[in-house]
Amino acid sequence: MITVDIGQALSAFWRGSFGSEYAIVSATLVRATPLIFTGLAVAIAFRAGVLNIGAEGQFLAGAAAATVCAGIAASWPRAAQSAIGLPLALIGGTVAGAAWSGVAAWLRRRFGVLEVISTIMLNYVALEAVAYLVRGPLQEPLHIYPQTPTLPRGLHLPTLVPGSRLHVGFALAVVAATLAWWMMRETASGFRLRVTGANPYAAASAGRIDVPAVTTRAFLVSGAFAGLAGAVEVTGVTYALYDNISPGYGYTAIAVALLANLNPLAVIASGVFFGGLEAGAAAMQRDAGVPSVMVSVVEAVIILAILAAGAARIRWPPLGVRWPGRRRVSGGAPA
Amino acid sequence: MTGGAATVTAFLEATVRTATPLLFAGLGETVVEQAGVINVGLEGVVIAGAFGGLVGATTAGLGTGFVVAAVSGAAMAAVFGLFAAILRADQVISGTAVTLLGLGLTGALYRWGFGPSGAALSIPTMHAMPIPVLSRVPLLGPALFDQPPIAYLAYGLVPLLWWWTYRTYGGLALRAVGENPDAARAAGIAVRRVQFGAVLVGGVLGGVSGGTLVLAQVGTFAEGMSAGRGFIAIAIVALGRWNPVGAAAGAVIFGAASALQFLFQAMGWRAPYQLFLAVPYVLTLVALAVASAAGRGGAPAALGRSAIGD
Numbered sequence: 001m002i003t004v005d006i007g008q009a010l011s012a013f014w015r016g017s018f019g020s021e022y023a024i025v026s027a028t029l030v031r032a033t034p035l036i037f038t039g040l041a042v043a044i045a046f047r048a049g050v051l052n053i054g055a056e057g058q059f060l061a062g063a064a065a066a067t068v069c070a071g072i073a074a075s076w077p078r079a080a081q082s083a084i085g086l087p088l089a090l091i092g093g094t095v096a097g098a099a100w101s102g103v104a105a106w107l108r109r110r111f112g113v114l115e116v117i118s119t120i121m122l123n124y125v126a127l128e129a130v131a132y133l134v135r136g137p138l139q140e141p142l143h144i145y146p147q148t149p150t151l152p153r154g155l156h157l158p159t160l161v162p163g164s165r166l167h168v169g170f171a172l173a174v175v176a177a178t179l180a181w182w183m184m185r186e187t188a189s190g191f192r193l194r195v196t197g198a199n200p201y202a203a204a205s206a207g208r209i210d211v212p213a214v215t216t217r218a219f220l221v222s223g224a225f226a227g228l229a230g231a232v233e234v235t236g237v238t239y240a241l242y243d244n245i246s247p248g249y250g251y252t253a254i255a256v257a258l259l260a261n262l263n264p265l266a267v268i269a270s271g272v273f274f275g276g277l278e279a280g281a282a283a284m285q286r287d288a289g290v291p292s293v294m295v296s297v298v299e300a301v302i303i304l305a306i307l308a309a310g311a312a313r314i315r316w317p318p319l320g321v322r323w324p325g326r327r328r329v330s331g332g333a334p335a
Numbered sequence: 336m337t338g339g340a341a342t343v344t345a346f347l348e349a350t351v352r353t354a355t356p357l358l359f360a361g362l363g364e365t366v367v368e369q370a371g372v373i374n375v376g377l378e379g380v381v382i383a384g385a386f387g388g389l390v391g392a393t394t395a396g397l398g399t400g401f402v403v404a405a406v407s408g409a410a411m412a413a414v415f416g417l418f419a420a421i422l423r424a425d426q427v428i429s430g431t432a433v434t435l436l437g438l439g440l441t442g443a444l445y446r447w448g449f450g451p452s453g454a455a456l457s458i459p460t461m462h463a464m465p466i467p468v469l470s471r472v473p474l475l476g477p478a479l480f481d482q483p484p485i486a487y488l489a490y491g492l493v494p495l496l497w498w499w500t501y502r503t504y505g506g507l508a509l510r511a512v513g514e515n516p517d518a519a520r521a522a523g524i525a526v527r528r529v530q531f532g533a534v535l536v537g538g539v540l541g542g543v544s545g546g547t548l549v550l551a552q553v554g555t556f557a558e559g560m561s562a563g564r565g566f567i568a569i570a571i572v573a574l575g576r577w578n579p580v581g582a583a584a585g586a587v588i589f590g591a592a593s594a595l596q597f598l599f600q601a602m603g604w605r606a607p608y609q610l611f612l613a614v615p616y617v618l619t620l621v622a623l624a625v626a627s628a629a630g631r632g633g634a635p636a637a638l639g640r641s642a643i644g645d
Contacts, residue, residue: 051427053375107623111623111624113620113627116373117566120563120566121619124616125616125617128609128610128612128616129609131609132607135607251435254431293446293558296438297439299432303428304414304418307425308422308424310424311423
């Protein structure tokens with residue numbers, strides 16, 4: 001057993017997350033960026049009644065597509081890389097994320113496949129596809145490491161705060177969240193999305209809303225945000241595609257969205273909170289030997305606490321319901 | 336034995352080996368879903384069983400390993416059951432949380448207890464126990480009847496569970512809860528207790544599934560080694576039309592899909608192995624589309640409904 005000094009662990013956590021301006025800007029906010037995008041993806045889907053557990057796969061699809069687009073632009077002159085290549089990579093990632101979620105959306109609309117299972121399956125397919133790409137067609141030219149060649153500087157997202165690791169992607173995430181919040185609150189399509197999620201039957205009968213169309217659209221927008229998260233991560237942080245490019249951002253996103261009560265604006269704060277949690281946990285593993293996977297335990301506990309609070313608010317269930325014993329029920333077994 | 340027959344036997348053996356853990360988890364989830372609950376936390380249950388199996392086996396041998404695996408799975412499932420069946424929280428979100436909990440907890444405990452790498456750790460696995468006569472049947476014999484005893488337990492569970500579900504009062508109560516909880520309650524069935532009990536049974540079998548993986552197949556633990564088996568088991572249940580015999584058929588289909596790589600390797604057909612690893616997941620999607628297109632026939636009518644009166 002490895003013994004851990006709790007004080008040392010907590011101080012490492014604080015230093016790595018919110019303890020200094022450098023930690024906040026270069027660790028916490030950098031970690032928060034993909035979490036805000038993916039949290040937004042989950043929040044929008046859940047609000048529409050779409051249980052998209054596939055932000056992880058959509059993130060990977062976006063990261064892979066952005067890498068491909070950037071790879072094409074890598075041979076262009078520097079000015080063209082920044083002016084055309086970078087936007088192309090971000091758009092490519094967004095489209096790929098939407099397409100990846102589109103598979104699950106189509107399966108749901110055409111065949112009625114539960115998106116919970118299909119999106120999770122697509123996560124694993126994306127994982128294997130990335131594993132293949134970085135060892136096959138996209139591998140760096142020396143064919144030693146399972147990763148793509150590092151992007152040239154012209155294809156890096158500009159930094160937001162000089163001298164830090166924080167890139168423009170964070171500002172993009174904040175703008176996207178604000179825009180989504182405004183759309184959801186003030187526009188007709190946002191209203192249709194909320195009503196559909198709240199009660200699809202009422203939406204269809206009383207509101208004459210085309211429910212399948214609304215849910216499909218929400219699914220695609222959700223995937224687009226997750227895909228953009230992947231594209232921003234590649235162009236802003238990693239500058240290359242490799243196996244473990246996402247430490248489970250798509251799953252953490254569920255905790256981010258739920259803590260934000262599925263409100264896009266609150267996702268920003270929630271994303272920063274979880275970004276700090278992950279940055280702190282990374283520091284804790286580095287400096288105090290505490291496994292950083294503990295973060296997913298914390299995330300799980302937060303989700304469960306939110307659920308418990310919600311359940312308690314509705315009604316504390318009566319306990320001690322009778323057990324049926326061996327009494328015969330009249331009539332045969334239902335078909 | 337000719338080369339061709341050896342290849343077929345190896346393919347069938349690999350099919351059964353891959354199918355065994357899926358069968359345990361799938362049978363358990365069948366019971367859970369027959370009670371109208373869908374446990375997306377099954378992935379967390381399976382990994383908890385795998386880790387519990389490792390801990391039990393390193394402390395007190397294989398038998399204890401399986402017991403600890405079952406208990407760990409049940410404990411993880413109890414967390415889900417508390418939220419989904421007792422508190423009536425959203426089943427999918429509770430399940431997702433339990434999956435995160437299982438993967439995180441086992442990963443952290445493993446690094447904590449066995450060091451950051453733990454690579455050297457390996458435990459002797461359960462030996463194959465060939466069944467006399469049957470294991471000598473050409474082609475099928477070695478695949479089906481030269482397996483570790485835990486596989487035979489899985490085979491035996493299929494008819495047993497079918498009989499229990501369709502021929503006993505308990506099975507009827509279980510299905511009544513899944514079909515129409517209000518009517519079941521009116522008939523004097525304690526809906527929450529039945530659902531919680533079903534979730535626990537699913538937890539025990541899910542835990543044994545993880546235990547089988549570690550104790551009868553791999554012989555060690557790795558973070559996230561359940562690798563989506565819990566999710567695939569959920570797909571198997573849908574594919575098997577919510578019936579234990581159907582679940583068995585589904586498990587075999589997925590075992591065969593995973594075993595295809597051995598067949599292709601033997602045929603000298605070279606392809607990136609990641610493509611083979613993706614086959615079961617893609618197949619799940621196709622199978623779900625086919626199963627769902629055929630309608631919800633066989634699905635418990637109240638499946639996944641969180642807010643049911645009782």
